[in-house]
Amino acid sequence: MNLSLFQRDLVVAPLGSGSRGNCTWIGDGFAGVLIDCGISAKQVFQRMEAAGLGEATIDAVLITHEHSDHVGGARVLANKLAKRQGAPVPFFMTPGTRDGVRERCLPDGIETVDAGTSFRLRHFDLECFPVPHDVRDPVAWRVGVGGRWAGVITDLGRPTALVAEKLRELSIAVLEFNHDEDELFAGSYPWQLKQRIRSSHGHLSNRQAAGLLQGAVGDQLEHVVLAHLSGENNRPELAVTAATEALRLAGAEHVGVAVAEQSRAIAPRRVEIKRW
Numbered sequence: 001m002n003l004s005l006f007q008r009d010l011v012v013a014p015l016g017s018g019s020r021g022n023c024t025w026i027g028d029g030f031a032g033v034l035i036d037c038g039i040s041a042k043q044v045f046q047r048m049e050a051a052g053l054g055e056a057t058i059d060a061v062l063i064t065h066e067h068s069d070h071v072g073g074a075r076v077l078a079n080k081l082a083k084r085q086g087a088p089v090p091f092f093m094t095p096g097t098r099d100g101v102r103e104r105c106l107p108d109g110i111e112t113v114d115a116g117t118s119f120r121l122r123h124f125d126l127e128c129f130p131v132p133h134d135v136r137d138p139v140a141w142r143v144g145v146g147g148r149w150a151g152v153i154t155d156l157g158r159p160t161a162l163v164a165e166k167l168r169e170l171s172i173a174v175l176e177f178n179h180d181e182d183e184l185f186a187g188s189y190p191w192q193l194k195q196r197i198r199s200s201h202g203h204l205s206n207r208q209a210a211g212l213l214q215g216a217v218g219d220q221l222e223h224v225v226l227a228h229l230s231g232e233n234n235r236p237e238l239a240v241t242a243a244t245e246a247l248r249l250a251g252a253e254h255v256g257v258a259v260a261e262q263s264r265a266i267a268p269r270r271v272e273i274k275r276w
Helices: 041-050 074-085 095-100 161-167 181-186 191-198 206-215 236-249
Strands: 009-016 023-027 032-035 060-062 091-093 110-112 118-121 124-130 139-145 148-153 172-176 223-227 256-259 269-272
Touching: 009 041, 009 148, 009 172, 009 223, 023 041, 023 148, 032 139, 041 074, 060 074, 060 124, 095 110, 124 161, 139 161, 148 161, 161 206, 172 206, 172 269, 181 191, 206 236, 223 236, 223 269, 236 256
Parallel strands: 032 060, 060 091, 091 110, 148 172, 172 223, 223 256
Antiparallel strands: 009 023, 009 269, 023 032, 118 124, 124 139, 139 148
16 A cells, blocks of 8 residues: 555554453554554564555554553563664553563563653654553553544453543544453353453453443444454444444444454554645
């Protein structure tokens, strides 16, 4: 794809989402960032190519937390990006996340940021904010340009007022719809793992995510991508039904709904932005 075709668009490309690896590219025709890198560097580049983003740059990698399905590919990716783009690429993460990442995954070029921090990278506004998950210092990330915001909000055990506030400003939201409660209880997971998933620091169910979405639909929202679906404890049709009903109840039936996939990139979502 010719990147000039979306110089006026904010683009979100979910490259993979689920318990075996998470990675999302967000950018425009001038720059871009990855949120998480839980798939291999080879898969990052192959899936970007498949999504029509083979020429797109990766100017930074924003890590949400230290679980391997979000940071497992970091070290190799850092090395390949430095060679591919001719300069080191910063990996932004909280101090707690840095301390929790396994040594074999630690990339060069770590830049630590505190939860709640906002900063500029090139012409992007970047912001991380805390979410409740069972790790040291987890965050979600938002990327803003031209008055539009996109964000990835996954790996949280419950909705919070802060999460709702940040979601309400998004034009494109990648939002966790991890499990269906009935499917989880009926499934084969050990009881302790089921309890962890459904805890207040685990993962959002379809019901919880739908309630969050219904109460936090903002005027700018155009696309919702349902993310981090469990391969055993959820089904895409259940998640889509929950999200669609939430949007209907919120009077936002115009909002597009898509499901991120584990093994491949899905078509990028995009919204038009105003250039300065």
